[in-house]
Amino acid sequence: MQKIVDNHPLKAFNSLTLTLENITNKVMTSKYNPFYYHGALPQYYLWVLYLSGLLLFAYYIPTIDNAYFSKNLVNAWTSVDYITKSLPFGGVIRGIHRYAGDAMVITIFLHAIRVWFTDRYRQYRWLQWVSGIVLALFVLFIGQTGYYLVWDERSLLLTRMTAGAFEAIPAIGPGLKTWFLNGDQITNLTLSNFLFIHIGLSFFLLFGLWVHYLRMTRPVMTPPPAVNYILTAFVLICVFLFPINSGQMADLNTQPSSFEIDWFFLFPYALLSQMPVGAYWAVMVLGTVAITALPWIMIPKQPEIETAEVVLNKCTGCSLCYKDCPYQAIEMVPAPAGSRFKLLATVKDFRCSGCGVCVGACAFDAIDLPDLPDAEVNAKIKALLEAKG
Ligand code: HEM
Ligand code: SF4
Ligand code: SF4
Missing domain, CATH: 3.30.70.3270 (Alpha-Beta Plaits)
Structure with a gap:
């Protein structure tokens, strides 16, 4: 159990965390207490995402053209529709992919809060903190590209909002927009770029995790099977209670104006829709810098360390x-x-x-x-x- 230095500003939160941890120990015993696997929880969901994503990838077609094959319309939207409605267990696998993504964001957040409250994020742990922020940003962007891939009206609106936000960045903006759309405007190449970013960055996470674990002697990366069952059950319950469906197929000649929001991945778009793009970037960049700098901002007074x-x-x-x-x-x-x-x-x-x-x-x-x-x-x-x- 981690004890926090007496004059640390987070002392009250640390006590609260430890109290909750003790109560959970009484209910679940220390062997199954999720507090002791806080880093392993998002790691578990990452494996679930890889597996379910692989299955979806087998049937996904990254095009937006209205191409016909044996009289059937074939594009990204119809391929996702086929997976959801016609492929045996396709809807379940799509649901697992979606909700495991949401669960990963929730567990990353809880993990970050836990290491912050228990004061295990600064000094010798600064590399874990900073690499954790980078991982979280990547996870967010990967999740958002997943929403573009569906190619319904929401995907079109999000793609246009992102392209506009990139374009507004001074100097590098136009280049970023061209990279993002894979050209000057939305075409088939745009969707293959999204698929490449979505899958490519997912595997880049493994490199990020390697850096994250670099300075830890024995990181706890795997929860016990019983905890894995609970994590899986949580996702499956969501899959069956709230089945996933796409919106209307995207039409480049229309301009959708509202969308259903997934707060875990799409909250930046809620901000972007409420403020000028310059203010949006200021909030995002300053917010990220402030959180990244926490290990150097919140430093308690402590005696000189005597090294071994x-x-x-x-x-x-x-x-x-x-x-x-x-x-x-x-x-x-x-x-x-x-x-x-x-x-x-x-x-x-x-x-x-x-x-x-x-x-x-x-x-x-x-x-x-x-x-x-x-x-x-x-x-x-x-x-x-x-x-x-
Ligand atoms: C893809 C997302 C992430 C995964 C899979 C992950 C996984 C892990 C794992 C398995 C550990 C070892 C935990 C232990 O041994 O008890 C760990 C430690 C740590 N993580 Fe993460 N992490 C992620 C994101 C983050 C984020 C967003 C932050 C904070 C901004 C963060 C900060 C830390 C810190 C400071 C430690 C060291 C804690 C200690 O020594 O007890 N991580 N992480
Ligand atoms: S300091 Fe002690 S534990 Fe470390 S290598 Fe030497 S004998 Fe072994
Ligand atoms: S006191 Fe020993 S175990 Fe602790 S950090 Fe220093 S060298 Fe490592």
Whole structure:
């Protein structure tokens, strides 16, 4: 359980989080408590999205022309309509893809709130925070391109709104609009571009996640099966209670003016429809910068950190401290010539939080915190264990 430093501005939220966590522990036991899998929840939904997306991709046709095949109209809208209404389980798979996307956004949000409230987002965790913001932005854009692919009236309106918003950006705007539409206007090539962005960026998420996990020793990436069943059931209930249907087929000669909003992915469009495009970009950019900068804005006063120190003549190079350090602050380097052992632990001071985990891990008294030596750590642990009975 994470304890927050006394003077942190989020102390009250941290206490609330821990209280909820304790209550959930009583109901579900710690093994199935979703609080302990907060990062693994969006990761699970990502796998569901890949699988359901693959099935949809097999039947999707990225064109907007009114082409006829054996007297049947064939384009993006009719292919989605076919998947939804005629393909066995097609509607269910489309629903799973849609609601797993929504669920991923919800769980990303809860995950971000959790790491923020429990103060695990700054200092040694800034890379996770910043890469998390980038991941969230990508997830948002990928979801929005999914809405364009359906090619109903909403897709047309969103495409036009996005092209207009891009075009309004000084200097790079016209180029961005051309990239987005894959030309000067909406054509078949536009939809193949959307499909490319939707799928290409989805796989780029894997690279983003690699960076996200880079500095974590043992990230919890998979919830236990029972939690997975609950997550899947949540999506399936939505699929059957609120089946997905497309709107009217898009017609380039008309200008749809309103659309049903999915607040998880499309909230930026609600903003865009309410304010001038310049103000919209100002809100989006400043909002994103402010959230990204949180680790450097909300810094509590705290005492100077004493970093761990290796007692060179005692280190056997067993690597236990290296494996246990949560912040990857220990590096195993070749031991100097003449040493009995092959490796030697060294501490990267700039990554060391002084947490003391390595002191507990070392069986050779070979790593210490200068103001909390090994013997004292062991005595403290013993006292705590005795107090717990
Ligand atoms: C695609 C979306 C995301 C996925 C799949 C994901 C997944 C994960 C996982 C599996 C962990 C390890 C959790 C643990 O071991 O307890 C983690 C940690 C973390 N994530 Fe994310 N994350 C995502 C987005 C975000 C976002 C949007 C933020 C914040 C803006 C964020 C911030 C963090 C931080 C600060 C940690 C370190 C927390 C710790 O050490 O306890 N992540 N993430
Ligand atoms: S656990 Fe102790 S002995 Fe083993 S590598 Fe680390 S400091 Fe050296
Ligand atoms: S005290 Fe030890 S375990 Fe903790 S961050 Fe520093 S090197 Fe890693």
